[in-house]
Amino acid sequence: MITIAIAKGRMQESALALLARAGIRLSDDEINSRRLAITDESGQYRFIFVKPADVPVYVEHGIADCGIVGRDVLLESEADLLLPLDLGISRCRIVVAAADPQAMTNVQGMIRVATKYAQIARAHFGARGIPVEIIQLSGSVELAPALGLADMIVDLVETGVTLRENGLTVVDEIAESTGRLVVNRASYQLKSDEVGRLVSALEPVI
Ligand code: PRP
Numbered sequence: 319m320i321t322i323a324i325a326k327g328r329m330q331e332s333a334l335a336l337l338a339r340a341g342i343r344l345s346d347d348e349i350n351s352r353r354l355a356i357t358d359e360s361g362q363y364r365f366i367f368v369k370p371a372d373v374p375v376y377v378e379h380g381i382a383d384c385g386i387v388g389r390d391v392l393l394e395s396e397a398d399l400l401l402p403l404d405l406g407i408s409r410c411r412i413v414v415a416a417a418d419p420q421a422m423t424n425v426q427g428m429i430r431v432a433t434k435y436a437q438i439a440r441a442h443f444g445a446r447g448i449p450v451e452i453i454q455l456s457g458s459v460e461l462a463p464a465l466g467l468a469d470m471i472v473d474l475v476e477t478g479v480t481l482r483e484n485g486l487t488v489v490d491e492i493a494e495s496t497g498r499l500v501v502n503r504a505s506y507q508l509k510s511d512e513v514g515r516l517v518s519a520l521e522p523v524i
Contacts, residue, residue: 320505320512322363323382325370325391328476329497332407333386336497340519362512374399374500383505384516389495390474394437400501402517406524407497410476412438414490417463421489422448425469432462433472442472442492460484 324333334344342363348356355366366382373387374397386405390412412435418424432453433439443450453468460480462468474495475481475488499520506513 319357319362319364320383320509320516321366321381322516323366323368323373323376323385323387325373325385325387325497326367327370329370329386329388329408330367333405333497336405336407336520336523339523342516342519363516371395377500377502380502380504383502383509383513385500386497387500389493389498390435390438392498392500393493393495394435396437398503400503400506401498402501403499403520403524405497405499405520408476409494409496410474411488411494412472412492413475413488414442414470414472414492415460415475415481415486416470416489417485417487419487419489421470429470430468431470431472432459432468434459435472438492439472442490460486 324330334349343359344356344365345359355364357364366376368376370387370391373385374392374395376382377385377399378397388408429448429450430453431439431450432455434455434457436452436454439452453462455462459471459473461484462471463486464484472492481487501513
């Protein structure tokens with residue numbers, strides 16, 4: 319049996335739907351329960367459901383052999399993982415957004431950037447030589463400019479509704495993000511049959 323860590327939240331439903339198309343099914347009762355570790359119907363896979371940022375941690379430490387998580391989380395993480403597949407699920411963009419489309423030129427002094435993605439934001443502005451103060455938040459980042467906490471945000475955009483409803487527009491695009499299959503380096507060698515079976519099951523349904 320191999321263990322697969324799934325990012326809870328926005329990616330979970332599409333990850334489970336993709337796995338079901340690959341013939342890896344979890345019972346509805348198990349999915350609807352509050353258990354955080356469950357086994358698929360064939361008994362070949364154990365799933366653990368964890369916060370997105372914790373997926374690389376569980377996989378790097380070998381507690382999970384594989385994981386399904388967004389590229390946004392992987393860009394932010396420093397975990398050393400193998401990335402065999404782009405699953406194409408939960409497609410979204412990581413963007414810089416602000417209330418004022420001219421924000422980059424209008425802000426005086428250091429730009430205050432609110433985000434859940436401190437590393438991505440720091441790298442993006444750093445590469446452009448723009449000095450920023452990063453304000454680390456854990457969610458509802460779109461509130462920060464309206465309340466005067468920040469001049470801009472770096473966040474995910476999927477439909478664009480959250481930005482629009484909070485009076486923000488995209489001023490720059492940093493990267494695209496989709497769900498990825500990640501694999502622990504040792505598991506890739508030591509459990510190559512099981513990991514290979516999972517990759518072969520997923521490839522045709524991506
Ligand atoms: C994400 C992201 C945006 C929103 C974008 O938040 O941080 O807030 O979804 O989606 P949209 O473009 O379709 O409106 P999430 O729901 O993951 O929760 P969070 O506020 O805790 O970050």
